[in-house]
């Protein structure tokens with residue numbers, strides 16, 4: 001897999017944006033599943049950089065955290081043991097979501113807004129499909145909470161899905177506007 005200097009700079013920028021997005025909302029407290037702006041960054045990375053580079057940028061963010069940098073939103077904020085946090089599945093899901101979102105948008109910057117929104121919504125579906133089963137497994141099998149699937153949906157999906165659709169729409173609008181501007185120059 002080859003990346004140009006431009007790819008590396010863009011990937012690093014989006015990894016940094018994910019860090020800023022996580023740090024910005026730390027003050028919200030330590031709910032089991034926090035409100036997060038990282039999904040917005042992941043969808044934007046996929047839509048703007050394409051599947052491969054978008055996913056790579058979010059992978060770099062997740063690896064920074066796993067290596068011990070305090071870049072995640074919830075305590076303990078980083079380190080390898082974060083894989084046992086109930087929300088770690090969402091972080092894995094963001095990598096895949098960036099990939100899927102980017103792959104569903106044709107390169108070249110002339111896709112319509114509907115295409116961007118559909119691709120971003122597919123990305124939202126992807127991170128929930130990874131994040132919710134992971135949340136269920138960690139809460140039940142590791143933390144011994146005995147929660148039903150419905151209870152997990154009430155903690156990890158219902159409070160957030162509306163705002164996540166808004167994030168997908170905003171990421172789509174921004175990515176398309178930037179692509180059109182770049183095509184015009």
Ligand SMILES: O=C(O)CCCC[C@@H]1SC[C@@H]2NC(=O)N[C@@H]21
Nearest residue numbers: 034035036072073074087090160
């Ligand atoms: O940093 C973490 O530990 C990941 C947080 C995941 C939060 C999830 S992502 C889907 C849903 N939308 C949000 O705004 N928060 C949750």
